[in-house]
Amino acid sequence: MSVREIVQIGHPVLRERARELAPDEIASQETQRLIDDLVETMRAAGGAGLAAPQVGVPLRIFVVEVRDNPRYPYKPAIPLRVLVNPVVRPLGDGTFPSYEGCLSVPNLRGLLDRHADVEVSYTDRDGAEVVERVTGLSAGTFQHELDHLDGILFVDRVTDPRTLTTWDEFRRRHEAAWLEQVRGQIARASVESRTT
Ligand code: ZN
Numbered sequence: 001m002s003v004r005e006i007v008q009i010g011h012p013v014l015r016e017r018a019r020e021l022a023p024d025e026i027a028s029q030e031t032q033r034l035i036d037d038l039v040e041t042m043r044a045a046g047g048a049g050l051a052a053p054q055v056g057v058p059l060r061i062f063v064v065e066v067r068d069n070p071r072y073p074y075k076p077a078i079p080l081r082v083l084v085n086p087v088v089r090p091l092g093d094g095t096f097p098s099y100e101g102c103l104s105v106p107n108l109r110g111l112l113d114r115h116a117d118v119e120v121s122y123t124d125r126d127g128a129e130v131v132e133r134v135t136g137l138s139a140g141t142f143q144h145e146l147d148h149l150d151g152i153l154f155v156d157r158v159t160d161p162r163t164l165t166t167w168d169e170f171r172r173r174h175e176a177a178w179l180e181q182v183r184g185q186i187a188r189a190s191v192e193s194r195t196t
Helices: 023-027 029-045 137-149 167-181 183-187
Strands: 049-051 061-066 078-090 095-102 105-115 117-123 129-135 190-193
Touching: 023 029, 029 049, 029 061, 029 078, 049 137, 061 137, 078 137, 078 190, 095 137, 095 167, 105 137, 105 167, 117 137, 129 137, 167 183
Parallel strands: none
Antiparallel strands: 049 061, 061 078, 078 117, 095 105, 117 129, 129 190
C-alpha cells in the first residue's frame, strides 16, 4: 500500500467521465492495489472520501470513511465503504444545504444543495452487488464522490459563489450558523443496507 499524490483542480483528469470496470478487472491485482492506495491516501489526507480520478486514475471507484475526523468534526461516522461502478438514485425531493470542501480544491469551501435521501447501488471490492440507503449529511458525501466520477467538482454546483470561503473563515464565521441549519440532517445521517 502507498499514499498517492492527490491531483488538484486544473488537472484534466478531474474533468473526464471515468469509465466502468468489468468484473474481472475488479478482481485484478492492479485494481485491488488501487483500492488499498485510495483508502490509505484518504486516511493520510484526512478526507471523508476519495475518488480514483483524484489520484489520476479515470475509473469508477471511490472510497468513503468517517471516524472522528478533525477536518470534519461534525460529520457522523461512516464505516469504510469501497464503491465500484456506483449508481446514486435520489429518494424523494428532500434536499439540504451542504457546505463542502475537496482534497482536490485547496483551502476552499462553498454551499450547494444535495439530496437528503439516496439509494446507492454498487459492486464492492469482492465483486458483490450492494444496495444501501444513505440519509442526511452522509448522503452528501456519497454524492460529492460520485460527482468526481463524472468530472464534476463541488465548485461547479455552488449555488451562490459569495458563499465560497477559506477553511479558517468557514470555522470563524460560517460553521456555527450552518451547523444550526443542518442539525436535523446530522441527526438523521445513516448508511443502511437495503433489501429490495
Ligand atoms: Zn472532492
